[in-house]
Amino acid sequence: MTETIITLKKADLTLGTAAARVHVLKGIDLDIEAGASVGIIGPSGSGKSTLLMVLAGLERLDGGEIVIADTALHTLSEDALADFRGKNIGIVFQSFHLIANMTALENVAVPLELANVANAFDIARRELTAVGLGERLEHYPGQLSGGEQQRVAIARALAPSPAVLIADEPTGNLDTETGRQIADLLFAKQAERGMTMLLVTHDTSLASRCSRQIRVRSGQIVDDGLSGHTPQVVSA
């Protein structure tokens, strides 16, 4: 039997204030099996990034439950949530989110140091070498190509050995060939470490490389990718 690593139950979230309030996640139920690669697709504005932010512990639910690796995130304090996130979840964004005045090595090592990990710089050097950047350790983000910057971001995400890797349009800012190389790297790392990977993408061929595809529309899961079963969608 496969172990479930992520469970959402009636996950609900409204964002914004006053007239600009948007009901972004509308009672999402979802189970994800450990070690899966999950491609999340759906129209722009359908709630994909918000769903990832919730799964990353960066956004809190208004209602419902979220359990990751047997930890109920909705019950944690801010500090406990930040600690959980740092140890268990790696995140990669479309626009890399590197710190411009830190070298590649510092971008990977400093978050580890802040989390009190011993040998942070040794681990960072190893992770950067493993994504092919052994010769770029002292480069600043502005001195690196887009693909190289995304490799730094991937090394940073992988450095704490997270159980779950979350990637929001990781190839969205890259040309086709570089995007393919970055996707290959993500799938290789996922297989090598047995991580669970959640990948939001507009690219259906990239989503189809995942072991499971989930389709989101208007804050709901309209296809959960399990054996052709489509959950009934109730409009909110």
Ligand SMILES: Nc1ncnc2c1ncn2[C@@H]1O[C@H](COP(=O)(O)OP(=O)(O)O)[C@@H](O)[C@H]1O
């Ligand atoms: N902080 C926010 N305040 C108000 N509305 C938001 C906020 N963040 C996202 N939204 C709205 O929530 C919806 C889903 O956004 P998002 O999760 O970014 O969608 P996707 O990633 O699928 O394009 C959009 O309508 C967006 O405008």
Ligand SMILES: [Mg+2]
């Ligand atoms: Mg998005």
